[in-house]
Amino acid sequence: MDNSILQNNETVSGVARTMAILEALAEHPEESGVSEIAQKLDMSKSTVYRFLQSLKTRGYVVQDAEDRYRLSVRLFELGAQALPHLDIVREAEPGMRHINELTGETVHLGILDEGSIVYVHKIDSKYNLRMYSRIGRRAPLYCTGIGKVLMAWLDQPELMAHLQDESFKPRTANTLTSIEAYLQELSVVRAQGYAEDHEEFEDNMRCLAAPIRDRFGHVVGGMSVSFPCFRFRDELKQDYVKRLMEAAEQISRQLGWHSKSSTNALA
Known part of the structure; x- marks a missing residue:
C-alpha cells in the first residue's frame, strides 16, 4: 500500500x-x-x-x-x-430555504431593534399572491409571530420596558390590544415553543414563528413562515411547526447553542 x-x-x-x-x-x-x-x-x-x-x-x-x-x-x-465571524443571516439561509421549499410560502428572519422587529432576510413565496414585505422593514412586536418569540423569553423587567411604550393599536379585528392579553399569549408561546399570528398583523394572513438562540441561550432572532388563509391547511399545521422548530434549532446550534432536548436536524 x-x-x-x-x-x-x-x-x-x-x-x-x-x-x-x-x-x-x-x-x-x-x-x-x-x-x-x-x-x-x-x-x-x-x-x-x-x-x-x-x-x-x-x-x-x-x-x-x-x-x-x-x-x-x-x-x-x-x-x-x-x-465574530458567525452571522445570523448566513447561518439562517439554508434553514429558511428548507422551509420555503417545504411550504412554498414566504419565510422571514427578524431581530429586535429599538422596540420593533426588523426583517433582516426573507425568501419570497413561490406564489404570486404573497405577504408584502422587504428586508429592512420594521413591524410591531405585539401582533407578529416573530415579535412574540422575541418577547416571550425576555426577563420580566426587560419585557415590561418594551411593552410600557407599546401602543397596542388594532391592526385587524384579531389584534391583541392590551398588555394583559399579550402577556397571556406569551405564556402560551413559552409553553409550546413557537408563536402564531392569527390574522393579527394583516387580514387574511397567518404566520408561524420559532425562536433562534445564541450560544448563551438568548433569543436573538425569529424565523417565520407566512400563509394567506386560503392556503393554510390546519391538518398540516403540526408538521409545519415541527419542521420550522427543527430548522430554527439547527440555526441556533450553528450559532453555538447547545440544548439537551435539541437533537433533531433538518430532514
Whole structure:
C-alpha cells in the first residue's frame, strides 16, 4: 500500500482519537483519569496517556497532582476567535430555504431593534399572491409571530420596558390590544415553543414563528413562515411547526447553542 495513504489514514485516526478524548473530558470532568477515559473510549491506557500528554504540551488540557486531566481555557480561546465571524443571516439561509421549499410560502428572519422587529432576510413565496414585505422593514412586536418569540423569553423587567411604550393599536379585528392579553399569549408561546399570528398583523394572513438562540441561550432572532388563509391547511399545521422548530434549532446550534432536548436536524 502507498505510504502516503497509510500516513493519511493514521492522521485521520489520530484526529478522531484526539477529538474523542477532548469530548470525554468535557462530558465527564469529574472522572478524567487515564483509566476512566480509556475504559469509556475503549482505548488502551498507553494510547490515551500519549494523546493526553500531547494535548497537555500544546496547552489544551491541564494535569493536576492526582493525575487527573481537565480542559484548559485554550479551547475557549479558540472558540472565541470564531464568534465574530458567525452571522445570523448566513447561518439562517439554508434553514429558511428548507422551509420555503417545504411550504412554498414566504419565510422571514427578524431581530429586535429599538422596540420593533426588523426583517433582516426573507425568501419570497413561490406564489404570486404573497405577504408584502422587504428586508429592512420594521413591524410591531405585539401582533407578529416573530415579535412574540422575541418577547416571550425576555426577563420580566426587560419585557415590561418594551411593552410600557407599546401602543397596542388594532391592526385587524384579531389584534391583541392590551398588555394583559399579550402577556397571556406569551405564556402560551413559552409553553409550546413557537408563536402564531392569527390574522393579527394583516387580514387574511397567518404566520408561524420559532425562536433562534445564541450560544448563551438568548433569543436573538425569529424565523417565520407566512400563509394567506386560503392556503393554510390546519391538518398540516403540526408538521409545519415541527419542521420550522427543527430548522430554527439547527440555526441556533450553528450559532453555538447547545440544548439537551435539541437533537433533531433538518430532514
